[in-house]
Every structure is written in structure tokens, then in C-alpha cells.
Amino acid sequence: MNPSTHILAAEVSLPEWLSTVSTGLANGALYALLAVALVTVYRTTGHLNFAQGEFAMISAFLVFTFVGMGMPIWVAILVTMVVTAAASAALQFGVMRPLESRGHSASLIAVLGMFLFANSFAGVVWGVDNKTPLAPFPDGTEDRLTIIGGDRPFTLSFVTLGVWGALIALLIVLWILLSKTKLGVAYRAVISNRSSAALVGIPVAGVFAFGWALAAVPGTLAGALTSQATSTLNFSMMINVLIFAFTAACVGGFDSLVGAVVGGLLVGVVESVVPRLFPAIGTGSGLMIALVLLLVVLVIRPQGMFGQKEVTRV
Amino acid sequence: MTTNESEPAGHVEQDSTTQPAADALLEVASIRAGYGPVPVLHDVSLRVGRGEVVVLLGANGAGKTTTLRALCGVVRASGSVRFDGEELVGQSTRTIARRGIAMVPQGRGTFKDLSVLENLAAGAFLRRSRSEVAQDIAFWLETFPRLGERRQQKAGTLSGGEQQMLAIARAMMSRPRLLLLDEPSLGLAPRIVQDLFRMLGKINREQETSMLVVEQSAELALAIADRGYVLESGNTVLSGTAAELQDHDGVRQAYLGV
Numbered sequence: 006m007n008p009s010t011h012i013l014a015a016e017v018s019l020p021e022w023l024s025t026v027s028t029g030l031a032n033g034a035l036y037a038l039l040a041v042a043l044v045t046v047y048r049t050t051g052h053l054n055f056a057q058g059e060f061a062m063i064s065a066f067l068v069f070t071f072v073g074m075g076m077p078i079w080v081a082i083l084v085t086m087v088v089t090a091a092a093s094a095a096l097q098f099g100v101m102r103p104l105e106s107r108g109h110s111a112s113l114i115a116v117l118g119m120f121l122f123a124n125s126f127a128g129v130v131w132g133v134d135n136k137t138p139l140a141p142f143p144d145g146t147e148d149r150l151t152i153i154g155g156d157r158p159f160t161l162s163f164v165t166l167g168v169w170g171a172l173i174a175l176l177i178v179l180w181i182l183l184s185k186t187k188l189g190v191a192y193r194a195v196i197s198n199r200s201s202a203a204l205v206g207i208p209v210a211g212v213f214a215f216g217w218a219l220a221a222v223p224g225t226l227a228g229a230l231t232s233q234a235t236s237t238l239n240f241s242m243m244i245n246v247l248i249f250a251f252t253a254a255c256v257g258g259f260d261s262l263v264g265a266v267v268g269g270l271l272v273g274v275v276e277s278v279v280p281r282l283f284p285a286i287g288t289g290s291g292l293m294i295a296l297v298l299l300l301v302v303l304v305i306r307p308q309g310m311f312g313q314k315e316v317t318r319v
Numbered sequence: 320m321t322t323n324e325s326e327p328a329g330h331v332e333q334d335s336t337t338q339p340a341a342d343a344l345l346e347v348a349s350i351r352a353g354y355g356p357v358p359v360l361h362d363v364s365l366r367v368g369r370g371e372v373v374v375l376l377g378a379n380g381a382g383k384t385t386t387l388r389a390l391c392g393v394v395r396a397s398g399s400v401r402f403d404g405e406e407l408v409g410q411s412t413r414t415i416a417r418r419g420i421a422m423v424p425q426g427r428g429t430f431k432d433l434s435v436l437e438n439l440a441a442g443a444f445l446r447r448s449r450s451e452v453a454q455d456i457a458f459w460l461e462t463f464p465r466l467g468e469r470r471q472q473k474a475g476t477l478s479g480g481e482q483q484m485l486a487i488a489r490a491m492m493s494r495p496r497l498l499l500l501d502e503p504s505l506g507l508a509p510r511i512v513q514d515l516f517r518m519l520g521k522i523n524r525e526q527e528t529s530m531l532v533v534e535q536s537a538e539l540a541l542a543i544a545d546r547g548y549v550l551e552s553g554n555t556v557l558s559g560t561a562a563e564l565q566d567h568d569g570v571r572q573a574y575l576g577v
Contacts, residue, residue: 198430204412
């Protein structure tokens with residue numbers, strides 16, 4: 006027997022390929038959302054906030070609670086964005102800023118503390134059982150868009166389309182905010198050169214808090230949409246997504262928003278296409294595939310695909 | 320021309336300047352400043368009159384840069400800095416910028432990831448009127464045509480001279496009454512340095528912006544300056560008109576290479 010038939014997938018039809026790739030892009034869009042949150046914080050203050058996934062999880066629970074109070078889901082999502090943005094700004098100002106002079110390890114431990122606190126907080130407030138997942142988009146069995154009909158159809162669920170739409174909408178809003186508004190230009194000025202920004206009168210500490218607050222917007226979207234896409238709503242729902250998002254940010258380059266998006270989509274696609282190409286790998290090994298991809302990128306291009314080689318960043 | 324070795328610095332001023340002290344835009348009296356426990360400035364006193372260009376000379380490590388940083392609030396200082404009658408010591412950088420002092424830091428300090436236009440807009444951060452800011456941007460792009468041609472380009476892609484022009488234009492976008500310049504000629508070709516000082520002289524005349532310039536190329540700086548000070552180990556040791564300093568033996572030997 007030819008061994009290659011074991012390793013390579015025998016025959017996969019076009020619609021199957023399309024659906025594999027679109028699944029990858031749908032997962033990838035979720036990774037991209039959280040990666041955008043990670044990169045936003047990193048670009049602002051140089052912190053790797055690995056509590057970002059837990060913040061997103063708390064956002065999902067907040068949306069759940071607000072919906073329970075009778076709010077329409079998208080109103081609940083917007084309200085949650087505002088609430089978590091304010092909380093993130095307060096954390097930056099009240100916890101991270103005072104630690105700035107204490108060096109890297111102090112802020113690292115603070116971030117770890119936030120991670121553990123957020124995780125336990127969710128467990129205490131909302132319990133450890135799975136709650137009814139959020140449903141920002143219609144997700145009945147009929148809620149699909151048929152792209153190719155016939156015996157072997159290719160369809161896209163409204164959830165998948167919605168996740169893509171949310172990512173695109175977020176990018177448009179971010180682009181307008183960062184390049185067309187005075188606040189956005191001031192924010193980018195601070196990122197580009199802190200001391201010059203202070204000299205022209207930009208309140209640097211305020212901009213740092215703004216950067217953390219801004220990350221809550223993609224973070225909340227990531228939490229709410231992951232809940233629907235994975236049909237989960239519990240205190241550990243974002244742990245896996247965080248690892249993929251982290252990989253995505255590294256692949257794309259930690260200082261690049263474009264990189265976070267491309268990295269997220271790429272990680273999603275690789276995760277879903279590779280087991281298709283090589284059935285021997287198995288479909289449950291997405292995490293391993295992502296980490297191999299991370300390793301390859303780190304060896305070939307340590308600053309990521311879109312990242313700039315940073316000389317010193319403390 | 321006076322030498323400040325035994326007398327307090329305040330007396331030096333009155334002997335050597337034509338303007339009465341009350342009319343000074345900036346009046347620095349015996350400031351001390353440093354980084355952490357290390358003092359860099361011990362006793363620096365100087366004055367900048369309205370519309371004047373004043374040059375600050377001194378060897379490496381004399382405290383020229385620290386003086387400018389203390390004036391714009393980046394380094395904490397003690398003593399007295401009065402700007403247009405208001406005390407600036409203890410004020411934040413932002414407040415000082417709002418009062419009308421702009422700084423062109425050493426090494427230009429442009430926002431490298433922002434376009435030329437965005438750099439200029441950021442310079443006007445404290446101003447409210449959009450239409451006036453737009454007018455000023457147009458004015459500076461006309462004044463520095465090279466920047467006009469590259470308005471959409473990221474500042475990081477500009478040449479050293481262009482970046483220096485951008486840094487100056489950005490500082491002018493706040494419509495400052497006093498412009499602090501830290502080594503504007505650093506790393507630039509001699510011909511570009513000449514252009515630069517010609518532009519600074521023009522800005523001083525046409526915009527009536529007072530200037531305090533720290534400069535290694537003492538000759539060019541003295542050519543556009545009204546007066547100057549010499550700093551030594553954190554003390555102002557000498558002051559005089561530009562002409563007096565040019566003729567002073569010590570200055571000629573140390574800074575003019577004659």
C-alpha cells in the first residue's frame with residue numbers, strides 16, 4: 006500500500022474545502038478580535054496583558070446579565086463595552102501605573118493577579134456551571150446563507166457571517182478613531198514618542214488609560230461572539246481562545262494591529278486546514294498546530310510578519 | 320560683558336543688557352536641577368527678553384540640555400522661573416506648554432510613525448480652533464516646501480534636515496511665545512545648518528517668537544542671536560551680547576575654534 010494515501014487526505018470536494026477554510030476564518034476572526042485587544046494594550050503601555058481573555062469572559066457574563074435584565078443583546082454589548090472600558094482604564098491608572106517604576110516583574114505579577122482574580126470573580130458571581138450561551142446573531146438551523154447549492158452544498162451560517170462583519174466593523178471604527186480624530190492622533194503620538202507627546206501638551210497618563218479602555222471594545226466582542234460560536238458561557242471559556250490569540254499576535258507582530266488580524270485569521274485557517282490535509286494529525290490537535298506555527302514564525306521572523314524590530318522597549 | 324564668579328547671577332544681567340528686567344519674557348533666577356540625587360544645575364540664571372534670540376553655550380555636560388528640560392518641566396527644578404510674570408517651577412509640562420513655551424528636543428523627537436500632517440496636528444494639540452490650526456498647517460507647509468511635498472509621508476522616512484524642519488514647525492504649531500531649541504544643528508550637513516539658522520532668524524522676525532537656543536555651532540548661533548550665556552558645570556559663568564561673546568577670548572577658544 007502506498008503510505009502517502011494514509012497521510013494525505015484522499016479526496017476532498019470543493020465545498021468541503023470551502024467549508025474547512027470558512028470555519029478556519031470564523032475561528033480566526035475570534036482570535037483576531039482578542040489579538041487586537043492584546044496588541045492595543047501592548048502598543049499602549051508595553052504590557053502583555055494575558056488577563057485579556059478573562060476580561061473578555063467577564064464581558065460575556067455581563068452581557069448575559071444585562072440581557073437577563075431585559076436589554077436587547079446589542080444594547081447589552083454596547084453597555085458592557087462602556088463598563089469594561091471604564092474598568093480597564095481604572096486598572097491601568099490605579100494598578101499598572103503605580104507599578105511602572107517597579108520594573109517588569111511587578112507588572113507581570115499584577116497581570117497574573119488580574120487573571121486569577123477575574124477568573125475567580127466570575128466563578129463566585131456567575132457560578133461554575135455553563136450558562137445559556139449568548140446569541141447576538143440568529144443561529145437556528147435555517148439561518149444560513151447558501152453559496153453553492155445542490156448535493157454537496159456550501160453554506161455559511163449567520164453566526165460566521167456575523168463574526169466576520171463584527172471584525173470588519175471593528176476595524177473600520179478603529180481606523181476612523183485612530184487616524185481621523187484628534188484623540189486618535191494624540192494616542193498614536195504617545196505610542197510613537199512619549200516625551201515629545203508630553204512636550205506638545207498631550208496628557209500621556211490619560212492616553213495610557215485610554216489605550217487600555219480601547220482594548221475592552223474588541224475584548225467584549227471576542228467574549229460575546231466566542232460564547233455564541235462555541236456555545237459556551239462559563240468561567241474557562243476564553244482560555245483556549247487566549248492561547249490562539251496570543252499566537253496570532255506573535256505571528257502578526259505584537260506592535261501591529263494589521264498583524265493581529267492577519268495573524269488571527271492565519272492561525273484559524275491553519276488550525277482547520279492542516280488536519281484536513283493530513284488526516285493522521287487528527288482534528289483535536291489545533292492547539293499543537295498553532296504552537297508549531299508560532300515556533301516557525303519565531304525562528305524565521307521573531308518580530309512577527311508585520312512587526313517592527315524593536316531595539317529597546319521597557 | 321560680565322563674568323559671574325563671585326557675584327550672584329542676578330546682578331550680571333542688569334549690567335549687560337539694554338532691556339529693563341521687568342520687560343523680560345523669561346526670567347530664570349538661580350535654578351537647581353538634576354536627575355535623582357545627582358545635581359546637574361547648581362546655579363543657572365538667565366533672561367530672555369521679548370522677541371530676543373538668546374544662545375546658551377557650554378561644553379558637553381555643562382547642563383545646557385538640563386536647563387531646557389527644567390524650563391519645560393521635564394526635569395524638576397528648584398529656584399524661580401518666571402515666564403511673563405508667572406512662576407513655572409513646579410508646573411507640569413502640559414501647563415508650561417499651555418503658557419506658551421514650546422521645545423524642539425535634541426534629536427528632533429518627531430513622531431516617526433505619524434505623517435507630516437499628523438505631526439503638525441499633534442503640535443497643535445492644546446489649541447481648540449480647527450480652522451486656525453488648518454490655516455497654520457498650510458502656512459508651515461508653505462514655509463517649508465519640502466515638508467509640503469511630503470505631507471502624507473511618515474516622519475520617519477524624512478531626512479535629518481527635513482525632520483529638524485518638521486520638529487520646528489511642529490513646535491510652532493502651538494503658537495509659542497518662547498521656543499526652546501536643543502542642538503538643532505546636531506547631525507546635519509553644514510549647508511543645511513545654514514538654511515536652518517536662516518529659517519530660525521526669519522521665524523524670530525516674522526512671528527516675533529523669542530528663542531533660547533542651545534548650540535554647538537556657536538558661530539552660526541551667535542550670528543542670529545541677540546545675546547548669549549556660557550554655562551560651566553551647571554553654573555552660568557558668562558553673559559553678554561552676541562558681539563561681545565564673539566570677541567571674548569575664552570569663548571573664541573572654547574566654542575568658536577579660533
